[in-house]
Amino acid sequence: MxxxxxxxxxxxxxxxxxxxxxxxxxxxxxxxxxxxxxxxxxxxxxxxxxxxxxxxxxxxxxxxxxxxxxxxxxxxxxxxxxxxxxxxxxxxxxxxxVHPDSSKLIPGPFRPAALLPFTAPMVFLSMLPVKSLKSMILPQVSFYTYSTVFNIVNGNASYDRRPHESILVGAGVIASSTFFGLFPRLFQVRFSLNSILSRNVIPVVILAQLSGMNVVASRSLEPLRGIEVMDKEGSVIGYSRKAGTKAVKDTATSRVVLFGTSAFIPEVFSYFFKRTQFFLQCPWSLWTLKLSCTILVMGLMVPVSFSVFPQIGRIQCSELEKEIQSATEETELFYNRGV
Structure with a gap:
């Protein structure tokens, strides 16, 4: 150990x-x-x-x-x-x-390198045409359960939190994310909606927005309790709720970019592929193309989304709480944004 x-x-x-x-x-x-x-x-x-x-x-x-x-x-x-x-x-x-805040070992399934192999199949299954609501429950539950745990494990860990708090927050986020993810699908099945908007566009928008909201909800304790802010020497100046809010906001934005793009591009490719002669001869090839496209796009977008914002974030001291401003003469402080 x-x-x-x-x-x-x-x-x-x-x-x-x-x-x-x-x-x-x-x-x-x-x-x-x-x-x-x-x-x-x-x-x-x-x-x-x-x-x-x-x-x-x-x-x-x-x-x-x-x-x-x-x-x-x-x-x-x-x-x-x-x-x-x-x-x-x-x-x-x-x-x-290893987590940079706690110096504890990150469980293998929730290390940054695990995000692609775990979520790519879930995103693919979540975007399949709906035959029945039951067929969508498992992909949605699996995706939002994994995303919630990943966000909690890889978030900022410099503030005090008890294990039961993370469990309660995580359970609530999983339940709410799954409900809102299934809600548009319920309408699609209930009213037999089959337009491009309801079948392709809305599910992509919902997936992207819920991915961002999942980060905000699962890491909601960071803006409430504040995270460590440090000077350029690495010395902790204090705990800032504003820095916690910025860290969560930036990470949520990167998730919207990641999952929104990873769901949208395969849908566009599938739309045009279904109009080719090859698809008419081999309709089964659509799912192979869509899965391959999802994996390839996510393979590029995971490092892109992680790189949109630096993991060591900067924030102007003037934007922080007054007690932190009075504790240092630095004009710029730093914090761990999380992954």
Whole structure:
């Protein structure tokens, strides 16, 4: 099992590492010099393509522990030590498997690399034509259950929360998300609606909007209790509800982009494919094309959506609570946005 000694120390190192990872491990990097390049979407995208490596789902606890111990003994890993490939691999392995706030191991099914293989089939099944409401219950329940747990596990964990609070919030979010996801399908079956709007457009819009609302609801404790904000040295200045609101809002926006695009593009391809001669000869090929298209689009959109906003978010001190402004002379503070 992962050792739990020094969680605060390791959490600070991990927070610094999140910034360092987006810079491509260049030499002689320090925290203050690392902040400007965070604006580069391309750098974040390239780093996420590495962190989303499927092998991170099956890496052993022993290897993760070795990576952790290596980083703990290389506190200056943001400098010249990054030229060491062992240190580079240790950062990648740690960032993809260990939570940056709590320094706890992220369960394999809920690591960032697991989002694509778990949700792509669910999105595909959720967008299939409705034959009966019963056929839609399992895909909707599965999708929103997984999304809710993923959002809670990978959200900011710097505030105090009890296990039963997460369970109660998660159960409520799963139930409400599933209900609103099935509601338009119920109308479609009940009134035999078969237009393009009701069959293709509305389900995509509902899926995208509910994916964003799922983030807002499942991480609702962050804006209520506030999350840690830090200066450029990594020192915690205080807890900010406004930073928590911004973190949740940005993540929700990225989910809307991810699932909205991943559901919309296969629908467009399917619409035109059904008018080809090949479809008339092989109608079964539609589902193969749609599933393949969903996986390919999501394979691109997952790193894109994770890269839209930096995981280490910035916020102007003037936008924060007065007690935080009075506690520091910094003009800009930082927080973990979560995934």
């Amino acid at each position: 992962l050792q739990e000694e020094g969680p605060i120390r390791f959490s600070k190192i991990m927070s610094t590492a999140l910034i360092t990872m987006y810079l491509g491990f260049s030499a002689a990097i320090n925290l203050s010099g690392a902040l400007a390049p965070l604006k580069s979407f391309i750098q974040r995208f390239l780093q996420w393509t590495e962190l989303l490596d499927p092998t991170n789902l099956v890496v052993s606890i022993e290897k993760i522990e070795k990576s952790r111990q290596l980083l703990l003994t290389h506190e200056d890993a943001s400098g010249s030590d990054l030229e060491d490939k062992r240190v580079q691999e240790a950062w990648k392995r740690s960032l993809s498997t």
